Each structure stands twice: as structure tokens, then as C-alpha cells.
Amino acid sequence: METSTVFAVIISFIGFFICLSVHEASHAFVAYKLGDPTSKVLGRMTLNPLAHIDPIGTVLVPIFLILTGLPAFGWAKPVMVDIRNFQKPSVDNFMTALAGPISNLLFAILLAFIIRLFPAVSFLGLLVQINVILAVFNLLPIPPLDGSKVWHLILPDESYIALERMGPFILIAILIFSNSYGGFLFNLIGTISDFILKII
Numbered sequence: 001m002e003t004s005t006v007f008a009v010i011i012s013f014i015g016f017f018i019c020l021s022v023h024e025a026s027h028a029f030v031a032y033k034l035g036d037p038t039s040k041v042l043g044r045m046t047l048n049p050l051a052h053i054d055p056i057g058t059v060l061v062p063i064f065l066i067l068t069g070l071p072a073f074g075w076a077k078p079v080m081v082d083i084r085n086f087q088k089p090s091v092d093n094f095m096t097a098l099a100g101p102i103s104n105l106l107f108a109i110l111l112a113f114i115i116r117l118f119p120a121v122s123f124l125g126l127l128v129q130i131n132v133i134l135a136v137f138n139l140l141p142i143p144p145l146d147g148s149k150v151w152h153l154i155l156p157d158e159s160y161i162a163l164e165r166m167g168p169f170i171l172i173a174i175l176i177f178s179n180s181y182g183g184f185l186f187n188l189i190g191t192i193s194d195f196i197l198k199i200i
């Protein structure tokens with residue numbers, strides 16, 4: 001592997017760690033504000049990437065995607081939430097889930113402002129793209145992604161649990177379908193990233 005490729009992988013990996021830490025810390029922070037201290041007690045309300053690493057989702061999957069030329073995507077250890085501590089369990093659980101992708105979009109917008117001041121720093125553009133990737137994928141209403149919590153608002157518990165079991169297979173099928181038909185998910189990510197960079 002060429003030195004430039006190794007350097008690019010390392011830079012992409014660092015960017016992924018930064019954005020994923022923002023995502024997970026936001027889950028923990030909102031859960032804490034809504035009355036559940038579980039994630040805070042477990043040390044997840046932090047921007048330290050080491051607190052969020054999952055060996056497969058945070059290391060192996062992103063490396064594979066980066067090496068194959070695809071945008072970095074992966075997942076961290078789940079932020080543990082005890083919905084019994086929420087006043088409105090289903091709604092507050094949904095708000096906690098939504099905090100992750102929203103934080104990535106807000107971070108991407110903030111970075112776009114900074115890029116205006118320091119346009120030569122290409123790493124910031126990479127961070128924008130990674131944030132949008134995390135936001136778009138996690139807003140998909142498919143377990144175990146954050147967007148799937150919307151079903152908990154409208155489905156009986158039994159149906160939601162059944163959907164959770166099928167979720168990973170549905171997600172894999174959608175990724176394969178997207179890749180087979182022009183990569184529409186990744187095209188959407190590129191469009192949103194470009195839009196954020198142009199409007200600021």
C-alpha cells in the first residue's frame with residue numbers, strides 16, 4: 001500500500017472517530033437531560049473516542065469501506081438508555097435517538113462556517129462529509145439505526161421487537177439495492193454535503 005493511501009486512511013479514520021464521538025456523546029447528553037443518567041454513569045457523555053469504540057463497527061467496517069473507496073461509515077458501542085427513567089418513555093427515547101444525527105448535521109454546518117475562514121484545510125471538508133454520512137444513515141427508520149425509534153412511537157412493543165430482529169437484514173438489503181442502482185444513498189450524501197458547503 002502506498003504511503004499516500006495509508007495517510008489518507010489514517011486521516012479518514014481520525015475524522016470518523018471525531019464525528020462518531022460527537023454523535024454518541026449527544027445521545028448520552030440528551031438522555032441525561034431527559035432524566036436518564038445511565039449513559040453518564042457509564043462514562044459515555046464524553047467526546048473521548050475511546051469511550052465509544054466498538055471493535056467491529058468503529059474499526060473493521062470503516063477501514064474496509066475506506067480501503068474500497070467508499071465513504072466511511074460504522075457504528076459505536078450502543079449508548080445504554082433506561083427508558084424507565086424518562087417521563088415520556090417512547091417520546092423521550094425517540095428524542096434521545098434523534099440527538100445523534102441532528103448533532104452531526106449541526107457539526108457539519110459549523111464546520112462549513114470554519115471552512116470559510118480556513119478554505120485550505122481539506123480535513124474540514126472531509127469532516128463535513130463524514131458528519132452527513134452519519135446523519136443520513138442514522139435517520140433511516142431501520143433498526144438498529146437511530147431513525148428506527150420512530151416506530152416505537154406508533155407500533156405495539158411486540159411489533160417493534162420483531163422489527164428490531166429483522167432490522168440488520170433490511171439494512172443490508174437496502175445497502176445492496178442502493179449500490180446496485182447507482183448508489184443513491186451515497187449520491188444523496190454528496191448532494192447534502194455540497195449543499196451545506198455552498199449555502200454557508
